Amino acid sequence: MALITRRTALQLGASAAALGASSGFAFAQSNIKTATATAPKLPIEKGATLRMLRPVRFVQPDEDVFRANCAKFAKETGVEVKVDFVGWEDITQQTAVTANTGAGPDVIIGFNEAPHIYTDKLNDLSDVAEYIGTKYGGWLPLAQKYGKKHGTNNWIGLPFGASGGPLVWRKSAVEAAGFKAPPDDHAGFLDLCRKLKAANKPAGFALGNAVGDGNGFANWLIWSHGGFLVDPDNKVAINSKETVEALTYLKGLYETFVPGTIAWGDISNNRAYAANECWLTANGVSMYFALKRDPKLAEIAEDTQHSLLPTGKLDVSPMAGLTLNAMCFKHSKFPNAAKALLAFLLEKEQYDPWLQANLGYWSQPLENYSTSAVWESDPKVALFKNVMKSNFWIGYKGPISQASAAANADYIMVQMCASVASGQATPQAAAAEAERRAKRFFR
């Protein structure tokens, strides 16, 4: 917690300039194109102050740059901004309390579905979204999905970035198995996993109650076979022949995994990969950086490659990134100041340094930021710049809602997969059970 006043803002501004030197992190010059766009008129209320909540950082420079950006806003507009960084598990609950009590922070950067749950408690952000969108080459598909109210063109959230989990693999192992890269079709991918298993360098994907990795893999498996949890009318559609087909495929695939993946949490594949026990998995970019930073593991990092999960029966690899989604509450006494702050933070002078500070953990929601220097900092990270160019979201193909978020948090998809993989249920029974559970949420 830090209260940014105008006086400290000056000091912070100075320290932000020195930030690169002090943290050993120099911001490269990015060439971000802009189009002409008229900023919405947002006369800032007299005596405005803002409180903001956002999830805690991945890396220290994230927080430093974010605070410095807010300090810069305070300096330029005279609006004090107090930013609180909240644990990832807590932000959903704190958002709920804020929305229900009509008190607390003016602005919250939450995750994924949050603005869609509290639509009637939020200010419309269309003017800011249109301005920023026009200026920076348009919002990417995932940003549009998470930002706009379902079925309308009204923006209720402003996505700030997303984090995806593609395949992470050991080049040496994949090449030794006779592949240049993991193939894009299901049969080829299974073949690769079988050969890796035979070479005693198995693949492994989390099938335990792991919010990020577990759901990521389960969603990919079902989506890439053409299945989905709910249809566009919000009807549960998981019990389909595509799902059964996907689960049948999983039975074969699971046999090639390193043992124990049904007990895996979010951290397990990182540990197994770092210990040379697992040679192909799916994870966010965090794993690569952890390996790269540790001198003892640098060799593994050197041998690591990222690529998208197989496209399977689709044209693109289905992946739904975890999205930062900013919302501005109606109870705020200074809605213009709040909107001005969000617009300010998305402008290239502020956003690009922040994007770079995050090293690729978060990927931009706006087309023109794809030329940011961050994506040239390491070729192995470049893949992540397209995380938001995705047409898949949590709860695909239904509207984003409390129900789709709850189905995700309750591991319906993961447990459907795990029960088939462990042999507890037939694919048909597992799909029927998932349907039964999902119907409870989508009623």
Place this chain on the structure above:
Amino acid sequence: MTDASITSNWAQRRADPSWIVRLFDWKPFLVTICLLPAVGLLMTFLTYPLGLGIFLAFTDTTIGRKGIWVGLENFQYLFTDPIFWNAVFFSVFYTGIATVGKFGLGLWLALLLNNHLPFKSLLRAIILLPWIVPTVLSAIAFWWIYDPQFSIISYLLIESGLRTTNVDFINTAWPARWSLIAANIWRGIPFVAISLLAGLQTISPSLYEAAMLDGATPWQRFRYITFPMLLPILAIVMTFSIIFTFTDFQLVYAITRGGPVNSTHLLATLAFQRGIPGGQLGEGAAIAVSMIPFLVFATLFSYFALARRKWQQGESND
């Protein structure tokens, strides 16, 4: 002061005590204000949350939306939900087996510690360690011990050539259940052992002397003196232990999160999973409320079955 001086000084009648003094001398008022802080604390921190929890169980509240009264709908759904019944089964199984284990081993340990041993106090202090360590820490330790890839037990077994593959502790349903029960027993033994040790030390040595003179065997001394004398404390300790075990949360949540595929959910972990991450506060509360009958039954059972005077004081006394 002498008697004479008192009488001479007490010429005047003492002034009436002020209203405030009289108020405080008035019993009903005094009782009320002395109780007020305690009642206030209990109402705020026990009755209100419990009442709210029970109320929520009859609504369809979710995180982010106030619910409406739905009567027994949550319970009706839960009774058709195999995951709920699995949690009921595992809660009872977990409590049953872990309690038997804790009491068997705990009593044995207490009997050993009750003998004259060198470094007695130090040993007793060491025994308490698993109980003193915060549950989450011991849970994380067990999480590592049971890790599918990095288990120390698997490592030792493989290094010593006894096995060629890692042990499957928590990757399939039954091994996961037994692993959790073992962790719970490990954690619960000290509580039982130290409590029973305290009970053992209250037994008068003269009873043993008399039994020795009568030529009783060690087993007879245990069966007819130690065990009956220990029963009252056994009843209390068992009540506590059953409640703690049945409502356990941290061990299961930290080690398996209810997995693999919900096979190790206890009612407490399932209530949390549905209520907080799943956002279905009403349903989560209903699961939590459904623990109450089991707890009341367990409490009444240990209280009435084990704490009967007849048992405590030998067959002849009624």
